[in-house]
Amino acid sequence: MIPRYQKILFVFLLVAAVVMGAALWRLRERAHQRLIAGQDSAPTSAPAVAQAEQVTLMVANDSDGSLLTQLHSLPLPADPGASARAVLGKLLDIYAAPDAAHPVPGGGGSVIQVFLLPAAVTETDPPAAGRSHARPPSAPSPDEPQTGPQLAVVNLTGSFASSHHSGIETEMLTVLSICGTLHANLPRITQVRFLVDGQQRDTLAGHADLTRTYLAGNAEPTEGAHP
Amino acid sequence: MRWTNFALAALFVARTAGLLAVAQPAPAAPQARFVVVLDAAHGGDDTGGRLTNGQLEKSFTLATSVRLRSLLAARGIQVVTTRDSDVAVEPNRRAEIANHAQAQACLSLHSSESGSGLHLFVSSLPPAQSVRFPAWKTAQAAWVTRSLKLAGVLNSALLQDGLNVTLGRTSLPAIDSMTCPAVAVEIALVPSPSHETTASLDDKDYQARVAKALAAALVEWRTEAHP
Numbered sequence: 001m002i003p004r005y006q007k008i009l010f011v012f013l014l015v016a017a018v019v020m021g022a023a024l025w026r027l028r029e030r031a032h033q034r035l036i037a038g039q040d041s042a043p044t045s046a047p048a049v050a051q052a053e054q055v056t057l058m059v060a061n062d063s064d065g066s067l068l069t070q071l072h073s074l075p076l077p078a079d080p081g082a083s084a085r086a087v088l089g090k091l092l093d094i095y096a097a098p099d100a101a102h103p104v105p106g107g108g109g110s111v112i113q114v115f116l117l118p119a120a121v122t123e124t125d126p127p128a129a130g131r132s133h134a135r136p137p138s139a140p141s142p143d144e145p146q147t148g149p150q151l152a153v154v155n156l157t158g159s160f161a162s163s164h165h166s167g168i169e170t171e172m173l174t175v176l177s178i179c180g181t182l183h184a185n186l187p188r189i190t191q192v193r194f195l196v197d198g199q200q201r202d203t204l205a206g207h208a209d210l211t212r213t214y215l216a217g218n219a220e221p222t223e224g225a226h227p
Numbered sequence: 228m229r230w231t232n233f234a235l236a237a238l239f240v241a242r243t244a245g246l247l248a249v250a251q252p253a254p255a256a257p258q259a260r261f262v263v264v265l266d267a268a269h270g271g272d273d274t275g276g277r278l279t280n281g282q283l284e285k286s287f288t289l290a291t292s293v294r295l296r297s298l299l300a301a302r303g304i305q306v307v308t309t310r311d312s313d314v315a316v317e318p319n320r321r322a323e324i325a326n327h328a329q330a331q332a333c334l335s336l337h338s339s340e341s342g343s344g345l346h347l348f349v350s351s352l353p354p355a356q357s358v359r360f361p362a363w364k365t366a367q368a369a370w371v372t373r374s375l376k377l378a379g380v381l382n383s384a385l386l387q388d389g390l391n392v393t394l395g396r397t398s399l400p401a402i403d404s405m406t407c408p409a410v411a412v413e414i415a416l417v418p419s420p421s422h423e424t425t426a427s428l429d430d431k432d433y434q435a436r437v438a439k440a441l442a443a444a445l446v447e448w449r450t451e452a453h454p
Contacts, residue, residue, distance in 0.1 A: 062342045065393045166276025166284065167339030168413045169346045172397050202400070206275055206284075207337070209398040 050075040057091050058180035060102035060173035067177055069184075070094075080186060084114040084152060087185050088178060092160075095174075102173055103165070110160035112197075114182075119151035119191045149190040151213070152182050158197040164205040171208035183216035192216045261449045262305045264325040264333040266401065267292035271315025279340050279416070280429050285313065287428060288336040291414065291438065295336075298442035304449065319363075322404035326366075331452050332377055332445055333409040335402055338428060344391025345437065346413040347381055349374045350403050351396040366404050373408040377448060381410060384444030388436055408448075412441065 052073045059070050074090055076083045089108025094100060096107035164171065175194070182189045194210045195201070201210050267288040269275035275284025289310070296306045307328040309321045325333045339346070355368035367374070378394060385392045402409050417433045428434070 065342060065346065065395060165339075165341050167341045167415075168337055168348055168397050168399070168411060169339060169393070169395065169415070170341035172348075172395065206269065206273065207397075207399065209400055209403075211400075212398060 050077065055087050055090065056181070056184040057087070057094065058177045058184060059091070059094060060177040062102050062170060062173065065169055065173065067173070067180055081114050081116050084116070084182055084186055084189070085111050087181060088114065088154065091177065091181050102170070102177070104160075104174060105163040106157065106160040110157045112155040112157055115153040115155070116186075116189070117151045117153065119149040148188070150186070150188045151191040151193065152186075152189045152216070153193050153195060154178060154182075155195045155198055161196045161201060161204055166205040166207065168207045171204045171206075174204065175208050175210075175214060179214050179216040189216050260305065261452065262307055262328050262330040263299055263445055264307045264309065264328050264330040264407065265292045265296055266309040266321050266325065266333065266335040268335055268337045270310050270313055273315055275337070276339055278338060278428055282428065284338050287338045287414075289313065291336050291338075291434065294434065294438045295334075295441055298438055299445060302442060302446055304445060318399075318401035319404065321401040322363075322366075325405045325407055325409070328407075330407045332448055333402075333405050333407040334441070335399065335409065335411040337411060337413040339413050339415045342393065342413075342415040343417070344393060344415055345385055346393045346395060346415060347378045347385075348395050348397040348399070348402075348411040348413065349378050350409065351398050352403060361406070363404050364400075366406050367402060367409060370406060370408055374410055376451075377408040378410045380448045380451065381412070381441065381444045384447060385437075385440045388440040388443075390437065390440060 052075050055072050055074045055076070057070045057072060058067045060067055072090060074086065076086055088111045092104065092106060092110050093108045095102055095104040164174065179192045182192060192214045193212075194204075196210070204210055267285075269283075269285035269288060271285075273285065275288070277283060278287060289312075292308055293311075296308060299306050307324065307330065309324045310316050321335075350367040350371055352365055352368040352371055354371045355365070357369035361369060382392050382394060397411065399411055402411055414428065414437055416428065417430050
């Protein structure tokens with residue numbers, strides 16, 4: 001004969017097991033729903049390829065120390081910073097080709113990122129030596145809508161700088177071609193600064209000064225935007 | 228009587244000596260000093276570029292500096308060098324040496340495996356008025372006009388000697404801080420008649436031609452500076 005209290009305990013445990021099973025089933029269903037919801041944001045379908053646009057590259061030539069304009073067709077992202085990075089990637093891919101007129105190892109992957117910031121207004125007249133070049137009051141602040149000139153900060157890889165050929169001309173050609181290419185495709189970019197692995201570096205490969213700001217408009221470094 | 232004769236004789240000697248003194252040509256005015264600063268780039272741990280023959284840029288520039296110093300000294304030009312051995316010299320120290328010498332010409336000697344012929348570079352700073360206390364990083368701005376003239380004289384002499392020359396502007400920390408007519412001379416590979424680089428910088432004849440042409444240009448510059 002089963003005691004009464006054991007029957008009650010059995011029924012209680014049975015009900016508890018059923019309730020716990022139901023709760024477990026419910027939690028499992030919720031986790032499954034969350035998993036399905038997360039998978040919805042994954043790129044299950046191929047992204048739409050941006051339409052190819054014509055880009056202008058200022059390609060350096062070591063033989064005569066010139067910058068030659070070349071037109072290429074390239075799909076560009078909508079974001080200006082990503083677009084600038086894509087254009088520079090194409091330029092450096094040309095330099096990494098075996099028969100390049102300005103051989104530089106590394107290729108498009110040498111540009112880690114291009115940041116676009118509001119640029120200080122450049123003075124028209126050449127600045128006198130010793131004058132400070134703090135941002136004038138008329139310069140746009142980062143909070144204002146970005147419609148004015150922009151400063152592009154190009155972050156290069158350390159391997160690109162260390163593998164670059166050393167020499168005044170070859171280094172200046174690389175710097176000027178990057179500046180000219182950025183301005184040709186994104187005219188709002190008027191000033192360019194360079195970082196290497198996110199850090200300021202004195203020179204590219206022993207010669208070209210990377211501590212200064214280059215004016216991109218004429219692809220000529222000037223002192224007007226010295227920090 | 229004897230004393231009278233002696234006094235007359237003494238007077239005659241004195242007057243004769245006086246006439247002789249008058250007849251002597253006036254001592255030449257002290258010639259204005261003409262100093263040239265030779266800055267052999269790199270040195271010590273900073274090896275610069277590696278040339279195609281395996282030679283380091285720092286060794287080549289030092290050898291060129293020594294050779295050019297001898298040629299200039301033989302022509303009566305006072306030479307100040309930023310380094311005479313394989314030691315590291317900071318860019319600011321190079322500019323300090325040049326500025327302390329109050330030189331009439333400053334040549335920063337470089338070499339490269341890129342391009343061909345010689346590359347002459349002047350600071351890319353915009354010309355500015357001379358000020359009493361110029362900023363260190365832009366001190367060359369007041370001398371850019373003179374530097375461009377010096378580059379023109381160098382260009383003429385090198386072309387006259389049949390050498391291939393490329394002119395340009397650049398930003399080199401040492402040059403930008405110099406208060407003298409300053410030009411960076413980058414010696415590249417020997418160009419062939421078919422405009423293709425052939426020999427390496429080992430060519431002793433080529434080195435001698437370049438050094439002689441630079442020395443001739445500096446002599447010409449001295450004539451222009453002190454006609």
